[in-house]
Amino acid sequence: MSDALKIAYSPCPNDTFVFHAWAHGKVPGAPALDVTFADIDITNGMAERGELDILKVSYAVLPWVLEEYALLPCGGALGRGCGPLVLTKEPGEAKDLAGKTVAVPSERSTAYLLFRLWAAEEVPGGVGAVEVLPFDEIMPAVRDGRVDAGLVIHEARFTYRNYGLSCLADMGEHWERTTGLPIPLGAIIAKRSLGAERLRELTAAARESVRMAWDDTEASRAYVLEHAQEMDPAVADQHIGLYVNEFTADLGENGYAAVRGLLTRAAAEGLVPPLGRDALSFG
Numbered sequence: 001m002s003d004a005l006k007i008a009y010s011p012c013p014n015d016t017f018v019f020h021a022w023a024h025g026k027v028p029g030a031p032a033l034d035v036t037f038a039d040i041d042i043t044n045g046m047a048e049r050g051e052l053d054i055l056k057v058s059y060a061v062l063p064w065v066l067e068e069y070a071l072l073p074c075g076g077a078l079g080r081g082c083g084p085l086v087l088t089k090e091p092g093e094a095k096d097l098a099g100k101t102v103a104v105p106s107e108r109s110t111a112y113l114l115f116r117l118w119a120a121e122e123v124p125g126g127v128g129a130v131e132v133l134p135f136d137e138i139m140p141a142v143r144d145g146r147v148d149a150g151l152v153i154h155e156a157r158f159t160y161r162n163y164g165l166s167c168l169a170d171m172g173e174h175w176e177r178t179t180g181l182p183i184p185l186g187a188i189i190a191k192r193s194l195g196a197e198r199l200r201e202l203t204a205a206a207r208e209s210v211r212m213a214w215d216d217t218e219a220s221r222a223y224v225l226e227h228a229q230e231m232d233p234a235v236a237d238q239h240i241g242l243y244v245n246e247f248t249a250d251l252g253e254n255g256y257a258a259v260r261g262l263l264t265r266a267a268a269e270g271l272v273p274p275l276g277r278d279a280l281s282f283g
Helices: 013-023 041-047 059-065 110-122 135-143 154-164 172-181 196-215 220-225 235-241 252-269
Strands: 003-007 032-037 053-057 070-073 077-079 085-088 100-104 131-132 149-153 166-172 183-191
Touching: 003 041, 013 032, 013 149, 013 196, 013 220, 013 235, 041 053, 041 059, 053 059, 059 110, 059 183, 059 252, 077 085, 077 235, 077 252, 085 135, 085 154, 100 110, 100 135, 110 149, 110 172, 110 183, 110 252, 135 149, 135 154, 149 154, 154 235, 172 183, 172 252, 183 196, 183 252, 220 235
Parallel strands: 003 032, 003 053, 100 131, 100 149
Antiparallel strands: 053 183, 070 183, 077 183, 085 149, 085 166
């Protein structure tokens, strides 16, 4: 696959669902893909090092990578009712996190930005230490008392009760209530050096892959379940239903407004560098 474009996305059901047709050569005229599976914290680092042609990354990392990469207007994850959760062992309130240790999946993730924006408003004096853990280790760490709280993403929205944990707060609920915008989670980016024509081809391929996934939802099932970290098919279906939506096919005006809103607010809090005026422009 020497001529294939190198891409990395997560093994989560929404990504494997979206990219199944393209990755398996089923999208007519689309360039071949050489796929690497990696969790979002890994792909964020790949983007910062400029390692691959196409990457699924956190929207939070865009301010560091948009000189080299362009944001594609499709293929990513935005939505409503799908935000990260703050979990604790016992029920509580936001003020209970003051000075406490919170495990997070990455400090360059959308989840982390949403958490910090929430905590700045809701936690008097702020949280204490932040500990970065792989997301699949966060719930056990909270359950076992190694950390006071955990910020979780992905399938954990559906499985945290299995660990006996309580949801202290929903970061997406706070974001939607205070902005009215969808929650920007994961973005698809591609090297600007590929050129405007190739970037348009990639956008068309991603959109067609999404359309094909929706047209035949069973076609990708084996691929999705092979790679899902939560193997229960019902949970995989919930995950896809939540994270693959109209914004996956096209960011649109509200999608771009959500991305700009998140990164502008985060820059004002000193969490990310400010965006250039045309940083989100495609092409």
